[in-house]
Amino acid sequence: MSSPPAAPKVPHEIIIFEPGKKYELPLILNLRQLAEQRKPALLPGHRMCAGCAAPIIVKLASFAFRGPTVVVNATGCLEVATTIYPYTSWAIPWIHNAFENAAATASGIEAAVKALKRTGRLKYDYIDVVVLAGDGGTYDIGFQALSGMAERGHDVLYILYDNEAYMNTGIQRSGGTPKFAWTTTSPVGSAIPGKPEHKKPIAEIMVAHRIPYVATATPAHWVDFIKKVRKGIEVNGPAFIHALSSCNRGWRHAEELGIEVLRRAVDTCYFPLWEWTPETGYLLTDRSLIIARNPSLKQPIEKFIEVQGRFRHLLRPENRELLKALQEYVDATWEDLLKRAVNAPK
């Protein structure tokens, strides 16, 4: 018996950036080239649910990284399911501090990078800092830290993966839960038909911070998404990407519909795709731009909700008015966006 081959010094999955070397990885938009040339920051073996969109979001985002990058992860599904000690699924430096402070932690890392660079102690030209946080850690408990980070102008890309409830603790309503959605703390009862309030317009709140870059995205529109990630990294200052992230456990849909339901979110204009910069204003992108140019492509809201158990009650005859109200709300916000989007046909 020959002895087994020595373990490689560094397993091939780990992404290594050699100190002193200059990195400017190209943005690849061709699937074959992506598969051949780029490695995701999130490795196989993590314990996210089958059907979850979040790991897809992370992998896609990491395809757009340009070089040495540090990921800051708020407490949540992604954090607990990818770093169960002694295992980790992260191929690049990763830190988790607490639930509400991912943006503040990222601020500290970015400040450290600046100070190290200023004194000639940074081993790289730059280190990009990317936050990954869910809707609870962004809309609610982490909002103050996010707003502070944006106001102070830290050069950080903050990616919100919004699965529209506290899924990690078992589907409780958050500031990102849409109106009428069932959750375990906004149950559908005989007096109250699911969550009574609309979700916060978080991306528009970030636009109101006048940071260099804000965008919405879904992993179903992956080219659009990774282009936006690259833009968010390249701008000098804070960038915010609101990525809708389906959760088959919480949204109550079949595992294999994770991407389809996100496609429908955009097709119904429930979740329009756009980007905003102080220079350009609102610009529709991808499928939402196509719908703006050809309004007949816009699908009714039923198309989005019919595959999801959390909205099942809206399809009952006695709740016809609720469904109508939801449609009117979606139409009004879409119309409002069309007025503001500079590339929408007038």
Place this chain on the structure above:
Amino acid sequence: MSVLEVVPKYPREKQVMINVNGDEAVAYALKQSYVDVVAAYPITPQTIIVEKFSEYVANGEVHTEFVAVESEHSAMSACVGAAAAGARAFTATSSQGLALMVEILYIASGMRLPIVMAVVNRALSAPINIHNDHSDAYLMRDSGWVMLFTENVQETYDTTIQAFKIAEHPEVQLPVSVHLDGFFLSHTLENIYALPDEAVYEFLGGARKLVKTKVDYFAEEVDYALDPGRPLSLGPLALYDYYFEMKIPQIKAMEYSEKVIKEVNEEWYKLTGRKYGNGLVDPYKLEDAEIVIVAMGSSAGTIRSVVKKYREKGVRAGLLRIRSFRPFPRKDVKELLENANVVAVLDKGIGPGSFGALYLDVVSTLYTSKSRPLIVNYIYGLGGRDLQPVHVAQIIDKLLEDLKRGYIPEEERLRFIGVRSS
């Protein structure tokens, strides 16, 4: 300062005399300590530290990145991020600000990040109050931070610099808090001796150095930091199968820090001619003391002067000033107190329904001594109430009565001094 046992490398004439208050002393120490990131939020009576340090930044006197965060919670969070990225990080706070940070204090120590924080001790609300007591410090008692209490502005300056050395010691790697009493120290001007900048730089060994760690996916040891060259996952989820084992090294590091605090105290003495007891405890006339007062912080000066007067009257009184509250110097406290007859532990904070935190530590430490002295707890100074010499005299007189009686009545184990009776 009595006669020096050694000739310091920087005798007084080679040091700079500056007239500063406690907060300014902290800021001055920071300026010299090659700090990479300061993240802080204003709160009275800590604010002068942040203001003064901002001036150093604005005038280009330091390379430090100053992050004017939107809360103390974010201040500590940013320090965690900065320290994890390899920076030397600092913050300062008081009272409510410290209370807001508490969640992240445990994370900073659990992640073994050598952050330094100045805590300008102030009473906790309610009622809201800006003045000094130790209720905020007691709130962080079990957070895993090394906690050093200073008596005067000179010691505050000295300890701030020492804190970085203690925190960053390879065997410690724990956050350190330097406690100065609000207003009594923070806003009180004192002439102090400061080292030249280069002496501090040399004492600290320059910039922060990272420690190495071992993970199974790299053959060689790697820097414990967020390094794109050797990626680590910091702050993972550890459940009942690993959490306990991960806590043990942290507990051991805290125990080990006793040794380092003492060494740094000695090293500082050789450098400056100043030392504070053995670094952990600062005893005064304890050799033959029958009556001992135990206290922390700025009140020690008042107590020492009254003890001196009683000594002149022939009363064998003494003072044990605790400098290191965490780690609690159990060995020293036991050795120094076990031959006393009556001990009064003074606490500027109380757990209602129990006692002051310092008292609990002293009592449990002395439980295993051969001759257990009588021990009584005095709560004093809440909300900034001044501890006057007359109060200390009252305490000593009462202790003399206790000594004569030979026991402490159970209902008198907890006493209050300096409060109007209702």
